[in-house]
Amino acid sequence: MSKDDVQKSGSIFVFSDELAGFDFGENHYFKPERATKTYELCNRYGVINHPWMKILRPKSIDRSLLTLFHEKEYIEILEKASHGEVSLEILERGIGTIDNPIIQGIFEWSLKVAGGTHKTLRHLLDGDALVAFNPLGGFHHARRGHAEGFCYINDIAIAVKAALQKSPDMKLAYIDIDAHHGNGVQEAFYHDPRVFFISIHETGKTLYPWSGSEVEIGEGDGKGFTVNIPLESGSDDEVYSFAFDNTIPPLIESFSPYVIIAELGADTLISDPLTHLKLTNNGYMRAVKKIIELCPRILALGGGGYDLYRTARCWTLAWSALNRLEPIDEFAGLVGGMMFGPEMEVGSLYDHPYLNKGEDKEKAMLEAQRVVEYIRKKIFPIHGI
Numbered sequence: 431m432s433k434d435d436v437q438k439s440g441s442i443f444v445f446s447d448e449l450a451g452f453d454f455g456e457n458h459y460f461k462p463e464r465a466t467k468t469y470e471l472c473n474r475y476g477v478i479n480h481p482w483m484k485i486l487r488p489k490s491i492d493r494s495l496l497t498l499f500h501e502k503e504y505i506e507i508l509e510k511a512s513h514g515e516v517s518l519e520i521l522e523r524g525i526g527t528i529d530n531p532i533i534q535g536i537f538e539w540s541l542k543v544a545g546g547t548h549k550t551l552r553h554l555l556d557g558d559a560l561v562a563f564n565p566l567g568g569f570h571h572a573r574r575g576h577a578e579g580f581c582y583i584n585d586i587a588i589a590v591k592a593a594l595q596k597s598p599d600m601k602l603a604y605i606d607i608d609a610h611h612g613n614g615v616q617e618a619f620y621h622d623p624r625v626f627f628i629s630i631h632e633t634g635k636t637l638y639p640w641s642g643s644e645v646e647i648g649e650g651d652g653k654g655f656t657v658n659i660p661l662e663s664g665s666d667d668e669v670y671s672f673a674f675d676n677t678i679p680p681l682i683e684s685f686s687p688y689v690i691i692a693e694l695g696a697d698t699l700i701s702d703p704l705t706h707l708k709l710t711n712n713g714y715m716r717a718v719k720k721i722i723e724l725c726p727r728i729l730a731l732g733g734g735g736y737d738l739y740r741t742a743r744c745w746t747l748a749w750s751a752l753n754r755l756e757p758i759d760e761f762a763g764l765v766g767g768m769m770f771g772p773e774m775e776v777g778s779l780y781d782h783p784y785l786n787k788g789e790d791k792e793k794a795m796l797e798a799q800r801v802v803e804y805i806r807k808k809i810f811p812i813h814g815i
């Protein structure tokens with residue numbers, strides 16, 4: 431696919447001031463305003479508001495679609511909690527914890543976010559656009575019957591299930607490069623060979639949700655269609671690229687999906703306060719660009735990223751790559767007040783190159799080699815490679 435193809439078919443950026451302004455609480459790590467920062471940075475770098483781009487303002491998802499993934503009882507309890515009704519079941523459902531506090535209006539907010547992801551995937555499947563990005567979406571930890579990991583409603587699982595309901599023979603791939611294992615999405619498609627689930631993440635030995643071992647490969651008809659690539663905390667751009675290149679492209683090329691849904695969480699960065707991987711956005715973008723090469727139709731979703739400004743830089747670069755644009759700082763050279771965020775250099779959006787020289791690097795590489803070996807031995811043959 432070329433720049434011409436994208437310009438001819440169109441792209442969609444999902445954004446709403448109202449949704450980006452929603453507050454999870456002052457001390458909560460999850461900041462929807464990352465979407466605003468991304469939009470602003472895209473503006474500054476001249477990569478938004480081109481004629482082939484459409485801004486989609488999300489509307490609430492049809493409630494009947496929620497139960498394509500979630501339990502009906504969970505939805506009812508979440509709605510009540512969101513309206514201030516206290517019940518005994520709330521905590522059992524993961525609502526009212528530090529990670530998933532009871533927030534007034536979280537139900538309606540989640541409905542709109544899920545509506546954005548669902549509608550955008552629909553547009554891609556209907557041929558209204560070729561690529562899209564919903565920086566507000568990507569709630570990959572929400573489970574069938576409970577909330578966890580800052581996620582209440584699983585917009586991804588619902589959108590994919592809805593797409594399959596309409597086109598039961600379609601093949602979709604889900605590639606999750608967030609630092610955390612995409613456990614909620616894995617749960618949704620563990621037995622389903624129509625959805626190729628791949629998650630590359632920090633190992634569950636050191637990070638929530640403590641799952642995503644390479645031995646989780648799907649079950650029944652879905653065996654071999656779930657791939658997990660856990661990485662040690664010492665992994666840098668080099669280790670990451672090694673693990674990515676030797677597993678994901680050959681698997682996706684052989685599966686040949688109609689569309690890729692990509693969860694582009696930016697919490698793999700060395701600066702992220704919640705995780706322990708040591709990537710720069712050079713390694714991150716290398717992976718994003720490889721994903722984009724694997725399929726003409728891509729729906730990108732935000733997900734994690736708790737270093738606010740660096741997450742916005744990653745997502746601006748990702749949106750640029752989706753549109754085959756090179757971001758250029760339109761304000762470069764102007765003096766005063768143009769810095770983007772604390773300690774951010776003006777000019778390039780890319781981080782300075784960095785490779786981990788610590789003792790943990792060698793261990794991380796050996797472990798990555800072992801995991802790659804396991805996947806190539808156990809999963810590749812299932813797909814005839």
Ligand SMILES: [Zn+2]
Pocket residue numbers: 608609610695697733734735
């Ligand atoms: Zn994450």
